[in-house]
Amino acid sequence: MLIGEVARRSGVSTRMLRHYDSLGLVRPTGRTVGGYREYSAEDIRRIFHVESLRSLGLSLRQIGRALEDPAFEPSTLVGDLIRRTEDRLKREQELLERLRAVGASAPSGWQDVLRIVELLHGLDSPSAARRQQTVLAPAEDVPVPAELLAGAVLAESDPNVAGALRWALARAGADGVASVASGMSSENAEIRRRAVLAIAELPGDEAAAVLADALEDPDTTVRRPAALALGRRGATAAVPTLVGMVVEGTNDVEAAEVLGTLAVDPGRADRIVGALAGELAAHTADSAVRIRLAQALAELPAAIGQDVLRHLTHDDDRAVALIAAALVDVREERSRDAPA
The missing domain is CATH 1.10.1660.10 (Multidrug-efflux Transporter Regulator; Chain: A; Domain 2)
Structure with missing residues (x-):
């Protein structure tokens, strides 16, 4: 032929x-x-x-x-092709995300496009200081898309930069909830935790609903910040996790303070006292746990949980009894000094 x-x-x-x-x-x-x-x-x-x-x-x-x-060896070459293709797809995905970020900013001219691109470069910098500066001093008059901030929040490992990004996302308003909530579907617990920390600073029922779902997360590093955020919003659903934090000694002081705030409502107070008393009954031999539970009871409003604390003054563990007695005295003194 x-x-x-x-x-x-x-x-x-x-x-x-x-x-x-x-x-x-x-x-x-x-x-x-x-x-x-x-x-x-x-x-x-x-x-x-x-x-x-x-x-x-x-x-x-x-x-x-x-x-x-x-x-x-065909397998060697095919493996190399797979890696090269994955790298190319990753680069193309990054380009797509950049283009979406530019489009979401609704640029009115090339100057706006260039400013968003400058912002993107700043957020991609290997320097944490540069990334933080980029967030705190964005390009003038160019709104930062919530989707862009959400993606940066979920990817950021530096705590200072992450805090700045959460602040910027909160300024963007409730529109940021949907964008950052996508991180809750990640298999990576750290990404889910970052999403919870960001959503905790956003207002509205949608944010509260995402936090409530996070209470069912299999990882404690996700559940704990969700419980703290929900408790500050007055959600009773956070009580079991908050009490668990006191028992475990993880952010126990913060958890006890939130429980104290929740207990201001009489409808929640009995449930909180009951939960703390139940843990005391379950940890009869653990001095450290019982001391933390006593301290949590002392964070509750006046008179609430006082009977449980008085009972602890006769605890078989001398350290627990002494701390409980001191807490009872402090609370009674505060009650006497309180204005009538």
Whole structure:
């Protein structure tokens, strides 16, 4: 088969076939009666082999090696192609996110586009100080898209930069809730924790609903900040986790303070005292836990939990009894000094 016929039937241009010939990839091995070079059936099969490998992204040099080297390992090359393709897709995804960020800012001119691009570069800086400066001093008159801030919050590991990003996201308003809530579906507990910390600073029922769902998270590093945030919003659902934090000794002082605030409402007070008393009954032999529970009871409003504290003044553990007695005295003194 002559080159023109091969090109017509295979879909490979005569120019490319000549290029394959010049590289030694596919050379016509036959001759016509008139002396013209002719492709044999085996040559045509080789053309299709070349085209198939090209469709996988192999270079012509790699294809030549694959076809000629008996020791060539296809699995090695395929693995390399997979890694290169993943890298390319990652770069293209990053580009797509940048374009979306620019589009979300609704630029009115190229100057606005350039300012958003400058902001993106700042947030991508390897320097934490530069990233923080970028957040705290954004480009003048250019609104920062909530989606961009949310993505940065979920990716940021530096606590100072993360705090600045959460502040900026809170300034963006409730629109940021949906963007940052996407982090709650991550398999990475740290990303879910970052999402909770950001949502905790956002107002509205939508933020509260996301935090309530976070109380069911399998990871304690996610549940705890969600409980603190919900408790500050007056949500009784946070009580079990807050009491658990007191027992475990993780942010126990903060948890006790939130429980004290919740207990101002008489409808919650009995439940909180009951939960703390229940943990005292469950940890009869753990002095440290019982002391933390006594201190949490002391954070409750006056008279609430006082009977439980008085009972602890007779605890078999001397350390617990002494601390409970001191707390009772302090609370009674405060009650006497309180204005009538």
